[in-house]
Amino acid sequence: MNPRPKPGEEPAAWRESVWKGRRDSKKSAASTGASTGASSGDGTWTPGQQAEMEAELALDYLLGMLPTAIAPTNLATRVLNEVAREDRSQRWGGPSWVPGQAWQWARRIGLRPVGIAFALSLAVGGVLSQRSLEKRLLMAREVAEVTEVTAVAGVDILRNFDAISALGADARMHPSDVDLMAAMVPLAQ
Amino acid sequence: MSSLPETDEDAQWMLRVKRGGSDAPEALARLVERWKQPVIHFLFRSLPDAEEAEDLALIVFTQLWKSAARYQISARFSTFLFTIARNLCLNELRRRARHPAVSLDEPHGDDEAHPFRQIEDARQVSADELLQRGELVSKINEALAALPEKQRTAIILCRDTDLSYDEIAEILGTSIPATKSLIHRGREVLRTRLKPYLKTGDWNSSPSE
Numbered sequence: 001m002n003p004r005p006k007p008g009e010e011p012a013a014w015r016e017s018v019w020k021g022r023r024d025s026k027k028s029a030a031s032t033g034a035s036t037g038a039s040s041g042d043g044t045w046t047p048g049q050q051a052e053m054e055a056e057l058a059l060d061y062l063l064g065m066l067p068t069a070i071a072p073t074n075l076a077t078r079v080l081n082e083v084a085r086e087d088r089s090q091r092w093g094g095p096s097w098v099p100g101q102a103w104q105w106a107r108r109i110g111l112r113p114v115g116i117a118f119a120l121s122l123a124v125g126g127v128l129s130q131r132s133l134e135k136r137l138l139m140a141r142e143v144a145e146v147t148e149v150t151a152v153a154g155v156d157i158l159r160n161f162d163a164i165s166a167l168g169a170d171a172r173m174h175p176s177d178v179d180l181m182a183a184m185v186p187l188a189q
Numbered sequence: 190m191s192s193l194p195e196t197d198e199d200a201q202w203m204l205r206v207k208r209g210g211s212d213a214p215e216a217l218a219r220l221v222e223r224w225k226q227p228v229i230h231f232l233f234r235s236l237p238d239a240e241e242a243e244d245l246a247l248i249v250f251t252q253l254w255k256s257a258a259r260y261q262i263s264a265r266f267s268t269f270l271f272t273i274a275r276n277l278c279l280n281e282l283r284r285r286a287r288h289p290a291v292s293l294d295e296p297h298g299d300d301e302a303h304p305f306r307q308i309e310d311a312r313q314v315s316a317d318e319l320l321q322r323g324e325l326v327s328k329i330n331e332a333l334a335a336l337p338e339k340q341r342t343a344i345i346l347c348r349d350t351d352l353s354y355d356e357i358a359e360i361l362g363t364s365i366p367a368t369k370s371l372i373h374r375g376r377e378v379l380r381t382r383l384k385p386y387l388k389t390g391d392w393n394s395s396p397s398e
Binding site: 015016019020021055056058059060062063065066067068069070071072075076077078079080082083084086 | 214217218221222225226228229230232233234237239242243246247250251254255322325326329330344347348349354369372373376379380383386387
């Protein structure tokens with residue numbers, strides 16, 4: 001393809017075609033003489049446009065000097081292997097399991113058992129906690145009963161002379177402990 | 190399916206990949222075969238490192254497989270693929286900017302102890318010529334790398350792939366006039382930066398003849 005403008009070709013259209021790359025621009029330019037302004041198409045181009053054309057062609061030539069990368073022939077195989085590896089790791093966790101995909105693995109495989117285990121632990125915990133509460137309530141009740149039975153008159157009773165004399169009278173008559181207690185309780189109140 | 194042109198084979202293959210049936214791997218392999226060269230070429234121009242371009246191309250096509258579910262039937266395959274390639278390339282360039290590293294393979298213009306990268310050329314060329322050409326290639330790559338990302342991508346996609354302006358505009362997320370403006374401004378900057386090399390008139394000569 002000749003990089004030089006064809007007769008009647010608009011500068012803008014020509015420029016855009018150069019942007020699209022003309023790898024053989026050097027050879028074509030050499031074959032056409034490549035002197036500035038010597039072959040500007042239909043001759044309607046201004047000197048400024050001709051100068052720009054030359055600069056564009058020169059830049060295009062420079063860009064054409066850049067080396068090209070050749071795609072490897074086994075790229076498709078490598079891509080398929082990589083895709084299969086990732087697919088396997090996402091589905092099963094597998095030997096190529098990586099931490100970044102842990103959440104996917106957990107979502108696909110682990111969430112259901114984890115949910116069941118959580119519910120079971122809640123239920124077992126509830127039962128155990130209920131039993132513990134019942135035990136403590138029973139213990140509290142027993143402590144309350146014992147406290148009630150062993151309740152005796154306080155030290156204040158000693159300040160009450162009526163009680164002391166009553167105790168003395170009772171002592172002479174050797175009353176039973178129950179009678180003594182019965183005598184003291186009203187005094188203590 | 191009505192909006193899909195019958196001639197758009199790539200979109201048909203991509204739909205097979207999207208459906209994920211037993212023929213999906215074969216469809217992906219065909220797409221890789223058809224598009225590997227322009228993709229690697231684009232990545233190589235943008236980075237520019239042949240090995241990294243190859244590695245990144247592998248990631249691009251793997252990402253294509255992963256993103257297949259997002260592929261819309263109305264979208265052109267080329268724009269879908271190059272949008273992925275551009276995004277991954279941008280990530281790589283950002284990563285490089287955050288963690289700059291000196292490559293042992295990169296040419297070092299000021300250090301004679303490190304030779305320039307060999308450039309394949311069918312012609313018999315002297316060591317001096319190779320050196321000069323290596324330096325020139327290095328300068329061109331530097332000038333390209335210094336361009337804003339959109340300008341550089343627009344220039345590379347326009348010159349080195351068969352994509353239309355419409356497709357390039359879609360990849361860049363701009364309008365067609367804005368794309369042409371990006372290319373125009375980018376080439377102007379390149380012409381300014383490479384002016385010393387443009388002035389030599391080397392492009393007018395024909396060394397091979």
